[in-house]
Amino acid sequence: MSVWALEAEGLCYGYGARPVIETLTLRIAAGARHALIGPNGAGKTTLLHLLTGFQRPQAGRLRLLGSDVTDLSPEARVKRGLVRSFQITQIFPNLTPLTSILLALAERDGKSGGWWHPLAGDPARVAEASALLTQVGLASVREIETRRLAYGQQRLLEIALALALKPQVLLLDEPAAGVPREESAALINHLLALPPSVTLLLIDHDMDLVFRFADRISVLVAGAILVEGTPIEIAANADVRRVYLGDGPL
Numbered sequence: 001m002s003v004w005a006l007e008a009e010g011l012c013y014g015y016g017a018r019p020v021i022e023t024l025t026l027r028i029a030a031g032a033r034h035a036l037i038g039p040n041g042a043g044k045t046t047l048l049h050l051l052t053g054f055q056r057p058q059a060g061r062l063r064l065l066g067s068d069v070t071d072l073s074p075e076a077r078v079k080r081g082l083v084r085s086f087q088i089t090q091i092f093p094n095l096t097p098l099t100s101i102l103l104a105l106a107e108r109d110g111k112s113g114g115w116w117h118p119l120a121g122d123p124a125r126v127a128e129a130s131a132l133l134t135q136v137g138l139a140s141v142r143e144i145e146t147r148r149l150a151y152g153q154q155r156l157l158e159i160a161l162a163l164a165l166k167p168q169v170l171l172l173d174e175p176a177a178g179v180p181r182e183e184s185a186a187l188i189n190h191l192l193a194l195p196p197s198v199t200l201l202l203i204d205h206d207m208d209l210v211f212r213f214a215d216r217i218s219v220l221v222a223g224a225i226l227v228e229g230t231p232i233e234i235a236a237n238a239d240v241r242r243v244y245l246g247d248g249p250l
């Protein structure tokens, strides 16, 4: 069995004639808390689009848990356990977290069956939804409309919705952007509390948060991995300091 949850090999992508990802190779170990950092415009979000299948690489291969998924649609990758968290709270502002998760579970199981079926009618699914909300610390607000939740809680709901899809690999693009510091700490704690059966790849600019989260860090600069290592190695790396962090303290 492969120890790699996700392997990208020789990925190339450009918008028009302009290359953005250049022969990039990245391996994420199963169970890792892996962070991807890099300056604005380095290509982090583009790489995430390539991993999820939202955009197709012009060259290179992608393997998920040892199987080649390069030619699979985004939906087929989700079914195989590659899930990204989307900012969806604007879509369901008037629903409660519980109803939102119940909808996601019904959709996942292909049993939505129409809006007239009571969502809360299936005790097993209500129990699963409750467990997911507890996992991300939202149990006490599960009956409050999402638009009334704190911003950090809304981001946590998005993570719970992604977890409802039973990811083996969960990709998070700046989940704490705009979240107040007290709430972003809670968000990272909930991510760190996820079982190791869920491999995590986090993109973020907040170095405090990244260094608290990651056991492995890759630094993307101008579409290529400049360096990869443990947080200690990355913090001490002269190239990282020079190119990415302007030589200041990490």
Ligand SMILES: Nc1ncnc2c1ncn2[C@@H]1O[C@H](COP(=O)(O)OP(=O)(O)OP(=O)(O)O)[C@@H](O)[C@H]1O
Pocket: 015, 020, 038, 039, 040, 041, 042, 043, 044, 045, 046, 047
């Ligand atoms: N749809 C697009 N069309 C053309 N160029 C794009 C498009 N999306 C991104 N780019 C360009 O590709 C490069 C990489 O963008 P990308 O969003 O992947 O960077 P990023 O590392 O996620 O940046 P940030 O840290 O600001 O989120 C940038 O120069 C950006 O301007």
Ligand SMILES: [Mg+2]
Pocket: 044, 045, 046
């Ligand atoms: Mg981005």
